[in-house]
Amino acid sequence: MMQTAQSPAEDIVKSRASFLDFLGRKGLRTTNQRMAIFEAAFQQTEHFTAEGLLAVARKIDRSVSRATVYRTLPILTESGLVREIDVGLDYKFYLAVRGRQIDKAQVVDIETDRIYEIDAPFLEWYAKSIAEKVGLEVVSQRLQVQGRPIRKPLTEEDACPAK
Numbered sequence: 001m002m003q004t005a006q007s008p009a010e011d012i013v014k015s016r017a018s019f020l021d022f023l024g025r026k027g028l029r030t031t032n033q034r035m036a037i038f039e040a041a042f043q044q045t046e047h048f049t050a051e052g053l054l055a056v057a058r059k060i061d062r063s064v065s066r067a068t069v070y071r072t073l074p075i076l077t078e079s080g081l082v083r084e085i086d087v088g089l090d091y092k093f094y095l096a097v098r099g100r101q102i103d104k105a106q107v108v109d110i111e112t113d114r115i116y117e118i119d120a121p122f123l124e125w126y127a128k129s130i131a132e133k134v135g136l137e138v139v140s141q142r143l144q145v146q147g148r149p150i151r152k153p154l155t156e157e158d159a160c161p162a163k
Contacts, residue, residue, distance in 0.1 A: 011098045012042050015081050022079040036061035037072045041082055047093040047115045085115060087146070105143040 019038050023030050040057035041048070048056075050069050057064040073094065076082035085093040087108045093115055103123035107116040120143060127138045 015042060015096075015098070019076070019079055019081055022081075023075070026075075028075065032061055033057075033064045033068045034072050034075075036064050037069055038076065038081075041076060041094065042096045042098075044096060047085065047095050049091050049093060051091070053094065085144075087113070087115065087144070089113070105145065108144060108146045109148065110146050111148050 016035075016038065020030060023034070028034075037053065037057045039060055040053050043056060044053070050066075050073055053073070054064065054066055054069045057069060073082070073084070077084045077094070081097055083095045083097055085095060085106060087093065087106075087110075093113075095115075095117070103120050104117045105120040105123065107118055108114070109116075123143055124138075131138045
């Protein structure tokens with residue numbers, strides 16, 4: 001049976017319902033601040049940091065505090081609605097999960113901290129085959145490549161421009 005793609009608005013509605021359900025199952029209160037943080041996360045189209053999320057969430061609800069953002073991000077990541085991406089810096093990046101996500105590889109530009117999400121449908125198969133070799137079941141996987149812009153070598157003409 002073929003599934004039809006959902007619109008971005010439908011994805012957000014479904015994700016909001018999933019978040020509310022998750023909060024209920026965990027025995028956590030649904031607060032205006034948590035919902036503002038959820039909305040702010042799903043307004044982002046690129047990767048974001050906790051500080052960036054705080055700025056957007058405060059535009060939705062001025063009462064959102066830094067502490068609430070830092071307490072809510074682990075809830076969002078545990079729910080599977082937001083992915084946490086650690087690129088080895090003093091802070092982490094996050095990305096709202098929209099619709100059906102196939103496995104992604106992250107390619108990080110270490111000069112700009114920009115993260116590119118590249119479809120990598122082989123990841124699930126690769127992780128499963130590697131884990132099975134040592135008798136494990138895959139719980140999670142990630143592929144992250146760090147790089148910098150390619151620089152072409154200087155030519156003699158670049159080094160000594162014509163006068």
